[in-house]
Amino acid sequence: MTSSQTPSLYRERLLQERARLLDRIAEQRGGLVSRADMAADHFDNSFQSRAQIRTERQTEFAMNEHETAELGDIEAALERMDAGTYGQCTDCGVTIPPARLNAYPTAKRCIDCQTVAEQHR
Numbered sequence: 001m002t003s004s005q006t007p008s009l010y011r012e013r014l015l016q017e018r019a020r021l022l023d024r025i026a027e028q029r030g031g032l033v034s035r036a037d038m039a040a041d042h043f044d045n046s047f048q049s050r051a052q053i054r055t056e057r058q059t060e061f062a063m064n065e066h067e068t069a070e071l072g073d074i075e076a077a078l079e080r081m082d083a084g085t086y087g088q089c090t091d092c093g094v095t096i097p098p099a100r101l102n103a104y105p106t107a108k109r110c111i112d113c114q115t116v117a118e119q120h121r
């Protein structure tokens with residue numbers, strides 16, 4: 001991998017981001033209680049309409065899914081580091097440019113392959 005940052009600096013960034021994300025999740029969930037449960041408790045004790053409760057729960061579920069995906073991306077990037085493939089596109093094998101890794105350290109694809117992947121979604 002050629003880049004302006006050494007793999008150990010990327011690893012450090014990823015580990016710090018994982019720690020921040022886990023801290024944020026714990027703080028927002030109030031410990032072991034999920035966001036959806038917190039929202040349900042909050043709205044079940046208020047005069048909010050059912051539509052507002054449903055919207056809040058959907059938002060909480062979406063946030064949980066996003067955070068889970070972020071954690072998965074970080075773990076996958078760390079696994080690629082351990083395997084010695086970090087910085088290589090998982091689809092075509094080319095070296096991912098340092099600018100992309102600096103902006104998005106969990107990137108698993110080069111821009112061209114990422115564009116194709118997004119078009120097929």
